[in-house]
Amino acid sequence: MATTALPQSTYLHDDTPGLWAWIKSWLFTVDHKRIAILYLLSINFFFLLGGLAATVVRIELVTPQGDLMSSDVYNRAFTLHGVIMVFFFLIPVIPSVLGNFLVPLMIGARDLAFPRINLLSWYLYMFGGIFALSAAVLGGVDTGWTFYTPFSSTYSNSNVILTIAGAFIMGFSSIATGLNFIVTIHKMRAPGMTWFRLPLFIWSHYATSLIIVLATPVVGITLLLVAIERIWGVGIFDPALGGDPVLFQHLFWFYSHPAVYIMILPGFGVISELIATFSRKRIFGYEFIAFSSMAIAILGFLVWGHHMFVSSQSVYASLIFSFITMLVAIPSAIKVFNWTATLYKGSISYRTPMLYALGFIGLFVIGGLTGIFLGVVAVDIHVTDTYFVVAHFHYVMVGGTIMAYLGGLHYWWPKMTGRMYNEVWGGISALIVFVGFNMTFFPQFVLGYLGMPRRYHVYPEEFQILHVLSTAGASILAIGFIIPIIYLMGSLIAGKPAGDNPWDATGLEWQTSSPPPTHNFHETPIVTTEAYAYPPEAAELDARSWRPGSPL
Amino acid sequence: MRDFPLFPEQASTFAGQVDLLYWVLIGLSLIFGGVLPFIILYLMVRYHRSNQRVDRTNQVHSNLPLELTWSIIPLFLVMGVFFWGAFLFVQMRTPPARALEVYVIGKQWMWHAQHPNGKRENNELHVPIGRQVKLIMTSQDVIHSFYIPAFRVKQDVLPGRYTTMWFEATREGEYHLFCAEYCGTEHARMGGRVVVMSAAAYEQWLVTPGEVILPDGSAGSALPVPQPGQDQGDPMALVGGQLFANLGCASCHRDDGAGAGPSLVNLYGNQERLVDGSSVLVDENYLAESILNPQARVVDGYQPIMPSYDGQLSADQVNQLIAYIKSLSDAGAQAATPEPSPQASGPTAEGTAAPAATAAPTATTAPTASSTPAAALATATAAPAASGGFDAALAAQGDQVFANLGCASCHNSGVGPALQGLYNSERPLADGSTITADEAYLIESILNSQARVAEGYQPIMPPYQGQISDDQLAQLVEYIKSLGN
Amino acid sequence: MATTTRPAVPTAQAHGHAHHGPELRHHFETARQQKEAATLGMWAFLVTEVMLFGGIFMAYILYRWAFPDVWAESAHHLNTPLGTVNTVVLLVSSLTVALAVHAAESGNRRTLLTMLGITLLLGFAFLGIKAYEYSEKFSHCNGYSTPLNWVTGTDQHAVDECLVPGRAFIFPVEHGAEGAPAGAAAEGVAHGEAAAVQPGLKSPYQLFYFLYFVATGLHAVHMIIGITIVSILAFLSWRGLFTPSYFTPVEIGGLYWHLIDIVWVFLFPLFYLVH
Structure with a gap:
């Protein structure tokens, strides 16, 4: 049986017997890998919950009359979807699950710099999640995830305080993770692991952590002020009260726009890893990808006003924000071009993670390009607060972040669990997600330009066909998300032992056993080469060794 | 099956321009987003590991010229669309000077619009074709957003502040009107339609009477009741002028500038110096602020004595006052004056707004509570003066006069002495002497208010000699007596 | 993969504490690495703290720019002498903390304890003065003369002056009317002011005091945390935990205290000295 082939001493393995001891060994663990597993379970739970809310929203939108639920229920459903997906899924998902697991492994450290703070961050996450959930259970909240004042501070009759408290606490969880990554990447690198030998996954997490540390406190104090006001x-x-409601929007977007990069930058890191591994060659333009992450992190702080072109912000401010927004397009484009160039002369295999990565590029290109539409002020006036915006940020957030997360999860799953999953189902689900996603969200671009405002459950009849199409796509997408849950769970029982390096990848995480031992490395690695150090002939050799029957 | 559009109608001068930019953006996107996936697909197939015939030697891992190429070309392209979008945006955000001004109020969950002639409507907006229309918008509660997809225009509507937006409709028809900023429970139902009409039909529509729900929830006439002598000028401003008179604003804001407040003639559109030395452009926002929160930014040379009208005026009324004040200035009057339109021959077609400036201040002094019966005068003279009693009927009428003249704006706010318990009491005067506030003193203080000013107050009250009738004087006196002694 | 490896101790349990002190946690290679990590972590944390106050400063800048004269006038009603005293108290406490760190570095436990003790006293003095300033503001307010009343909310009616934002907020308008005679009607008007013109909750004055209370309140919360940290440090050094080779907690605790100090150095002129 496969079980016997797994290494005996892993981070999953416990010495002490007994159920209570086992539970305690997980709940009080300071091992970054176990904390990553805790995050994996809890974040996926919130993802399913947010998905449930999305399902409710999409079903309501099948008909233009708003006949399934009342306005209040609908408003609570989309708010729940937004709050959970943004604060409890998209922001933490890649850093807290993949980042937590991989940052120490990739740089050759035994753990993050502050393991107890890392555990604290998970507890804060859960605590914040409980607040948000209790708000939902006790009657919901109807402000939208953006909490615009004075609606949230004065007019809403729902559980705004509990939700704000949830987001506020969750912010500290983010800060704890970001702090840990910054210090770990600065101080805990293995001997020889210089900055320019770091995998791009680490670079993107470093950029993400900077944003988290700088931006999250601002939204914290802003939400606190809203709570006091309420x-x-x-x-x-x-x-x-003599105040200015637009000030809230400035403070909110000062965090929430960089938060978009908190969501997508780690995704860039994942994709860089996948593209290199499955092309069997070094990534093209390493420095450009690394610096473009940093450029996005910095520019991301200067563009928040592009959410406010119609908010009565001054014309000059709008023009400046629009200009800087245009500049953000460049580092994003650089990444895409470099990934494409990496494929050239590689030896490409269509393994499941690679399918997700390629899907990511396709969807992110559309998401990014429509971002330019929104950055052009004159066009934004028409499409802001419509389904065009909805479609745009789903292309970036779902098409980007979730595709990267799923790709990364499939890529490192053998490392995390020691087992392989069924790759046939993996490929099928990747395809279903890609098709379902496009079917769900592409019609929304058309809807948006037609003028369908967001957060409407009652809409003019001529929009119905496109909404039905979108809902149909959403059900396909849902299937695409459920299949991986089944076969990944199945792999835990019946999966073949993966071996230390099932993908023949470079990177320190593949040097240790799968699953890794508690302290990651039996021997502290000393790094002497750059990242993705495939020998020049690796692609040639890989192709030559391919025979019919080998994995595609 | 209903037809379903894939592209919105174009019904304003902006629509074509925005769409052109949009199509160019789509074209550029197709060059990148359309071609790139095929390149990726090509590479995926060509360099798949099963293809052993392709050359995989001489790999390159970086290429500076290539990196610069694919950085700089997109940079130029996005700069191109940025400047294009920026110029169009500036145009969309610069309202023309001579536009038809419509005041819009957003509230949970309806839109209320008031046209220059005072015609009101809810959840609809009727506009003439081929005319520049400027919307001056504010909200009573939360943030809303006024959105007409067919015109490609949208602007958030904020509480406590005015925002503007403008467009020129180019096609007759009915178009969607949406609230685009989430505003609570019935957000999705906060909307209606925009009706673009021919100029003649619009003129006709403007004078069609009807009933609407006003923003404060009461029902009212869609069209202000036409009043004799007021068929000239912009009726919205006229209503405002009447309100101005009723509130007693003119007692301080005198045209000659000699009052306790600044003159409002030629105020709108100009810079005013403030007490702190800075200056402010007098626009809708400043006017509204000065009405609702007068202490915030006081004009240089004046005292912060104006009482706040916050909570006393509806948003509608503030709009009317602003329209009136704008009509007093050349800049405002010009904006309100429509372009000559060949079909403009309706009975209350908007004429010139200038007469309002001279007509309104005199309204202050006109006896507004003029239903005094002759019998009242008789009782007034017969009323026992010294006993401290008073005539309740007269006092009630006096209360009305007091309110209509706007006395309360000073005497209930501390600018002038409070009148409770004044009658027959001993009062110190500014010159150090004291006086008993008997009937004679009250009458003197009303008719010749500067004569003997109470200690601690400034001689700012205008004299009402010749401005009120004897009846009204008697009623006022009885009213003051009724306030106790 | 072209990496070489060097033998490391396989598990934490096995590697024991033979070649370093008990304070070195097992995922660090060297004590120096641990110390650098802790210090960098603290600095990064201080950045988040600065950004936390940054939100308030942003609001402050915006409203001050919008209402410069309101700001100037409002600042007159804060107790500048007490604020100055508090500034001095905090600056001195920063000095004593620096001396404490120095004492820890040179292994002088007695001085370390003394300096931490003085820091604690100064911290409490600061909070005491702050509490007095707050109570002074609250005592003018009818209906919520204590912070507890303010939170629970009881019926109020207006008094002459109440600088605590809330339903009874009243800002007295008086331009140099110090010697004005008593009596509501006479006061102010004689000086060209109306006594009744007292901007309430809806005025920009409220914004100033709201920001004042939030900023100084948040600062006070940090002071309480700082005092707790210093107390723990004092306890640990009393137990003799710190040696010249290991005093990182004192150092990063000191950093935190300096941050509190610096924040106050910004708050003080922004609120007390803007007139």
Whole structure:
């Protein structure tokens, strides 16, 4: 039986017997890999929950009359979807699951710099999640995930405080993770692991952590001010208090726009890893990809005003924000071109992670290009707050972040669990996700340009066909998300032992056993080469050794 | 099956321009987003590991000229679309000077619009074709957003602030009107239609009477009741002028600038110096702020004595006052004056707004509570003066006069002395002496208010000699007496 | 893969603490690495703290730019002498913390304890003065004369002055009317002011005091955390935990204290000295 072939001493293995001891060994663990597993379980739970809310929303939108649910229920459903997906799934997913597991492994460290803070971050995440969930259970919240004042501070009759508290606490969880990554990447690299030998996954996580550390506190204090205003009726946002509601939007987007890069940058890192491995050659333009991550992190702080072109922000401010937004397109484009160039003269295999990576590029290109549409002020005036925006950020967030997350999960699954999953089903589900995704969200671009505003459950009848198409696509997408859950769970029982390096990849994480031992490496590695150090003939050799019957 | 459009109608001058830019963006996107996937597909197939015939030697891992090429070409392209979009945006955000001004109020969950002639409508917006229309918008509660997809225009509508937007419709028809900023429970139902009409039909529509729900929830006439002598000028401003008179604003804001407040003539559109030395452009926002929160930015040379009208005026009324104040200035009047239109021959076609400036201030002094019966005068003279009693009926009428003249704006706010308990009490005067506030003193203080000013107050009250009738004077006196002694 | 390896101790249990002190946690290679990591972590954390206050400063800048004279006038009603005293108190405490770190570095436990003790006293003094300033503001407010009343919310009616944002907020308008005679009607008006013109909750004055209370309140919360940290440090050094080779907690605790100090150095002129 396969089980016997797994290494005996792994981070999953416990010495002490007994159920309680086992539970304790997980809940009080300071091992970054176990914390990553805790995150994996809890974040996927929230993903399913957010998906459920999305399902409710999509079903309601099949008909234009709003007959399935009342306005209030619908408003609560899309708010729940937004809050959970943004704060409890997209922001933490790649850093907290893949990053937590891989950052120490990739740089040759035994753990993150502050293991206990790492555990604290998971508890904060759960704590924040409980707040958000209790808000939903106790009647929901209807402000939208953006909490615009004065609606959130004065007019809404829903559980705004609990939700804000959830997002606030979750912010500290993010900060704890970001802090840990920054210090770990600076101080814990193995001997010889210089900055320019770091895998691009690490670079992107470093850029992400900088954004987390700089931006999250701002949204924290902003949400705190909204809560004070709501509880005690004193504050600075409500015009009835002499305040300015647009100030809230500035402070909110100062965080929430960089937060978009918190979501997508780690995805870039994952894709860089996948493309290199499955082309069997070094990544093209390593420095450009690394620096483009940093450029995105910095520019990301200067473009928040492009969410506010119609908010009564001054014309000059809008023009400046629009200009800088245009500049962000460049580093994003650089990445895509470099990934494409990496394929050239490679030896490409269509393994499941690679399918997700290629899907990612396709979807991210569309998401990125429509971002330019939105950055051009004159066009944005028409399409902002419509389904065009909805489609755009789903292309980036779902098409980008989730595709990268699934690709990364499939790529490192053998490392995390020691077992292989069924690659036939892997390929099928990747294809279903890609098709379902496009069918769900492409019609929404058309809808948006037609003028369908977002957050509407009642809409003019001429939009119905496109909405039905979108809902049909969403059900395909849902199937695409459920299949991996089944076969990945199945692999835990029946999967073949993967071996230390099933993909023949470079990178320190593949040097240790699968699953890795508690302290990652039996021997501290000393790095002497750059990342993705495939020998020049690797692709040639790989292709030559291919025989019919080998994996595609 | 219903027909379903894939592209929105074009019904404004902006629509074509925005769409052109949009198509160019789609074209550029296809060059990148359309071609790149095929390159990737090609590479995927050609360099698949099963293809052993391709050359995989001499790999390159970086190429500076190539990196620069694919950085700089997109940079030029996005800069191109940026500048194109920027110029179009500036045009969309610069309202023309001579536009038809419509005031719009957003509230949960309806739109209320008021046209220059005072005609109101809810959840609809009727506009003439081929005319530049400027919307001056504010919200009563949360943030809304006024969105007309067929015109490609959208602007957030904020509480406590005015935002503007403009367009020129080019095709007759009905178009969707949406609220695009999430505003609560019935957000999805906050909308209606925009009706673009021929100029003649619009003129006709403007004078069609009807009933609408006003933003404060009460029902009202869609069209202000036509009043004699007011068929000239912009009725919206006229209503505002009447309100101005009723509130007693003119007692301080005198045209000659000699009052306790600044003159409002030629105020709108100009820079005003403030007490702190800075200056402010007098626009809708500043006017609204000065009405609702007068202390915020006080004009240089004046005291911060104006009481706040926050909570006393509806958003509608503030709009009317602003329209009136704008009509007093050349800049505002010009904006409100429509372009000559060949079909403009309706009975209350908007004429010139200038007469409103001279007509309104005199309204202050016109006896507004003019239903005094002759019998009241008799009782007034017969009323016992010294006993401290008063005539309730007269006092009630006096209360009305007091309100209509706007006395309360000073006497209930501390600018002038409070009148409770004043009658027959001993009061110190500014010159150090004291006086008993008997009937004679009250009458003197109303008719010749500067004569003996109470201590601690400024001689800012205008004299009402010749401005009110004897009846009204008697009623006022009774009213003051009724406030106790 | 072209990496070489060098033998490392296989598990934490096995590697024991033979060749380093007990304070070196097993995932670090050297004590120096651990110390650098802790210090860098603290610096990064301080950046997040600065950004936390940054949100308030942003709001402050915006509203001050919008209402410069309101800001100037409002600042008059804060107790500048007490604020100055507090500034001095905090600056001195920063000095004592620096001396404490120095004492820890040179292994002088007695001085370390003394300096931490003085720091604690100064911290409490700061909070005491702050509490007095707050109570002074609250005591003018009818209905919520204590912070507890303010939170629970009881019926109020207006008084002459209440600088705590809330339903009874009243800002007295008086331009140099110090010697004005008593009596509501006479006061102010004689000086060209109206006594009744007292901007309430809807005025920009409220914004100033709201920001004042939030900023200084948040700062006070940090002070309490700082005092807790210093107390723990004092306890640990009393137990003799720190040696010249291991005093990282004192160092990063000191960094935190300096941050609190620096934040106050910004808050003080921004609120007390803008007139």
